[in-house]
Amino acid sequence: MSNLLIKDRDIVVPGEVLAEGMDYLPSGGAFREGEKIIASQLGLVYLANRVIKLIPLTGKYTPKRGDTIIGRIVEMTFSNWFVDIGCSNDGVLSLREVPEYVEKGADLSTYYGFNEYIVAKIYKVTRGSIDLSMKGPGLRKLGTGKLVKVVSSKVPRIIGKEGSMIKMIKDATDCRITVGQNGIVWIQGEPEDEFLAAETIKLVERKAHTEGLTDEISKFLETKTKGRKKKPTTDDKGEE
């Protein structure tokens, strides 16, 4: 007989026994030890039938192939840029992976300089090395904007179903917003608008697991933008 020791949406700590018996299966953030299923991370329990999964509440981003991320140039050699993407290793951007033609021996900093921020895609993750590419739509060097950091596991909530949440924030604040899967968010607009967009994103992060969040955020934005003059909408709404 199997015994479930936790409920859906419980917060658990590493080492906590989540279930006993062979009827349940451990997924992300949990592992099996003999008859027991044990948490390996501080997280929120997510139960789907017999599968027990943890959604991390904290911690650094885990790089995944195909993710679009925002990073900062921290180092360069003759042929590569090194990019801090907020995880355990720096990302590597080879000069072959940028859209510009870079001549051999050129000074790489004239293309992407120290402390500049870029939107890039992870195209390969191998042990201890993360390869980035700038070839693709929306991948670019970022202009001046406000940066906000969120826990990467909350990013899906900030984007929302088919981008609904972020679109709502963009529309209400008239800001261009780019959300990196690594939890770095770039916002560009008028200062008050950037401020409101950042505040809203932090609110979504904090309340990511509450129900009826879309309504709550919609109301929040409504109260905050009440009485503000709506600027004419531009064609450029930014992108995720």
Add this chain to the structure above:
Amino acid sequence: MAYKRLDGRKNDELRPMEAKTGVVPSADGSAMFKIGKTIAIAVVHGPRELHPKFLQNPEKGVLRCNYNMMAFSGSGDRVRPGPNRRSKEISYVTEKALLPVLDLSKYPNAVIDVYVELLQTDAGTRCAGITAAAMALADAGIPMKDLVSAVACGVIDGTVVADVDKAEEDYEGGMGDIPLAFLPRNGEVSLLQLDGVITKDDLNKAIEIGRKASEKIYELQKKALKERFEREEK
């Protein structure tokens, strides 16, 4: 006559404790642990790229612990700032006490830095540091098989006691000081040292009493880790 504890505690009784996580917001993980008058703050930075590169391990991440007493935190004289032989050894055994629960294979070429600072000391500092560090690691979202809960036991006049304080450490008749760390789920020992002369029986008793006492510490660690997020979720 059997030894009676100076502050009137029962032999297996811990001093009042306090634990809190997220106390250093600029860090990836952090925790404060107070037991009696001993106050430890632990912070985790990382996992992050390890520099210089020759220190990197392509097989797995590196754990680096750093134990330090603030200059004013000692009993009596000021502690000279900077590392010394004692603090280096404690940093080293702290690392070994934490390693059994960590899975570092996910982090090749990276480092997890753990910094432990003592704000005030009344014995049991390395154990308080390890208890705080385990919470800080969990708070940083590092994958762990378990937490680590540590307590210093003592043998005074043939009596085994849990959580010795400075007055007991300085007991005139001499004593055996046994810092211990446990993995709560299976009760295994990841820190074991002894200063003093004791019997083998006393050692076994100390481990037994220490293990029981560490369960209370573990409950507090769990509570502190959850509390912060339960507050935020609501």
Add this chain to the structure above:
Amino acid sequence: MNMIKDHIVKLLEKDMREDGRKLTEYRKEITIEYGVSPKSAEGSARVRIGKTEVVAGVKLDAGTPFPDTPDQGVMMVNAELLPLSNPNFESGPPSIDSIELSRVVDRGIRECHMIDTHKLCIKEGEKVWMIFIDIYPINDDGNLFDAASLAALAALKDARMPKFNEETGKVDYSERTKEPLPLSYEPIEVTVLKIKDKLIVDPSVDEWNSLDARLTVATLKDGKICALQKGGGAALTSEDVDNMVELAIEKGKELRKLL
């Protein structure tokens, strides 16, 4: 291009800051807590400015005076930028940033004779009180200079003398008297940053990293100034200096109320 600095400058041009504060406004939450290490330290304090947190402790010892001041106690300030407090601080021997911070806090306390060192003489030429002030940031969210000097000041105010044992010639730490340190003036340090042509106080870490020049000014109750330290790579006009000192005096008055 440094994007973070660019953004800060863009806001400053509109007299705005990242967190919505005015240019010359400190963060609202400033707290001073006394006696945070009462068992170990003769005096201690914790200062929080927003999320920035600094602790300071005072230890007292009896030692030999300097030959040129045989009847005066000795004061020493030591600040260490702990790697704990900021992921970019490194372990190892004190960096120049730690040393500068120590020296600037030291200067404020020393130059106005905050501590009456003549009253710290136990036996002329042989034994005097030595005061060690150790400062540690716990969380760096900007403005460590002002927080550190405030913490040092509060720890000194919190300190009580231990007993000096005439027979052994040593300090008996087990007994503390009710005697405070002989303190008089209270220097308040305010650091003013110049970024492009704007002056701000109480910087965030990003603002600190973007500064062109800075001036730390220690002021007294009567508006006199007792220590200065100019930092940063850009030069200041005399008009700048005048404005920065003026601002520091004004802000110093606000901070003084918290003590």
